[in-house]
Amino acid sequence: MSVVIKSPDEIAIMREAGRLNAEVRRLLLDAIAPGVTGRELDELAKEAIAHRGATPTFVGYAPGGRPPYPGAICYSVNAQLVHGVPGDQALREGDIVSIDLGVTWRGYVSDAAFTAPVGEASPEVLRLLERTEASLHAGIEQAVAGNRIGDVSSAIGAVGAKGGFGIIREYGGHGVGRTMHEEPHIPNYGRPGTGHQLKPGMVLALEPMFSLGGEGTEEESDRWTVRMRDGSLCAHFEETIAVTEGAPEILTSMGRLNEARDGAAATAAGGAA
Ligand code: MF3
Ligand code: CO
Numbered sequence: 070m071s072v073v074i075k076s077p078d079e080i081a082i083m084r085e086a087g088r089l090n091a092e093v094r095r096l097l098l099d100a101i102a103p104g105v106t107g108r109e110l111d112e113l114a115k116e117a118i119a120h121r122g123a124t125p126t127f128v129g130y131a132p133g134g135r136p137p138y139p140g141a142i143c144y145s146v147n148a149q150l151v152h153g154v155p156g157d158q159a160l161r162e163g164d165i166v167s168i169d170l171g172v173t174w175r176g177y178v179s180d181a182a183f184t185a186p187v188g189e190a191s192p193e194v195l196r197l198l199e200r201t202e203a204s205l206h207a208g209i210e211q212a213v214a215g216n217r218i219g220d221v222s223s224a225i226g227a228v229g230a231k232g233g234f235g236i237i238r239e240y241g242g243h244g245v246g247r248t249m250h251e252e253p254h255i256p257n258y259g260r261p262g263t264g265h266q267l268k269p270g271m272v273l274a275l276e277p278m279f280s281l282g283g284e285g286t287e288e289e290s291d292r293w294t295v296r297m298r299d300g301s302l303c304a305h306f307e308e309t310i311a312v313t314e315g316a317p318e319i320l321t322s323m324g325r326l327n328e329a330r331d332g333a334a335a336t337a338a339g340g341a342a
Contacts, residue, residue, distance in 0.1 A: 074270035086174035087320030107144035107155030126171025143169035181321035182307035199327035201304035204228035222259030235280035276307035
């Protein structure tokens with residue numbers, strides 16, 4: 070149960086890792102269009118990461134006897150939730166796609182994800198995307214020294230519950246550092262005042278996942294891709310953040326993709342609920 074505290078020098082490197090991650094995610098977001106395949110986006114990510122002298126964290130990742138992960142990105146379409154393996158299936162108008170990217174720079178990892186529509190999306194889908202992103206920022210607001218993991222988790226879960234979404238319980242956030250997954254685990258639901266206490270120098274990846282249907286997931290035959298058991302559409306947003314003496318610092322930020330609809334979490338100082 071030990072959570073690694075990073076020194077200011079380590080945070081400085083992780084800030085660079087996060088900036089590179091944001092740059093590459095921006096390229097990927099801009100490349101999303103009907104007809105584009107996961108493999109093409111993955112190639113784009115691999116080239117952009119190599120061009121920056123960094124390495125793709127996810128390539129070769131093989132926890133617990135799984136086949137080594139082949140991609141630089143996870144590419145999860147529609148009812149696929151996370152860890153989708155990029156292949157030759159092309160995006161179509163009306164799809165939603167989650168892209169998750171890990172970039173390692175000077176031995177430190179940055180981990181971040183977004184879900185975006187391909188072309189037009191229905192109001193219901195736009196609301197799912199906007200609320201899932203908003204929940205991430207509600208969680209980030211709670212990631213201040215002295216608070217506990219349960220404060221972050223419950224803030225995320227409250228946005229999901231209020232929106233009437235399925236809140237995926239089988240996956241969550243995690244510490245990040247020299248390896249992609251460090252302690253603590255960060256559920257997307259919880260009780261305030263419980264769990265690990267946050268301290269300056271902790272680096273965390275928060276990653277809410279909500280669906281338009283149920284909460285259960287299943288693994289596809291590739292042993293990686295996780296999809297919603299009921300086939301419902303789902304969204305996933307992730308940022309790597311540092312806990313500081315003051316407001317949390319978002320290391321991987323490429324800006325908000327969806328305009329917040331209720332003003333909550335729009336300003337860290339506002340404290341709106
Ligand atoms: N961001 C994902 C996570 O935190 C990592 C992707 S798993 C991999 O679980 F296999 F693609 F590496
Ligand atoms: Co992650």
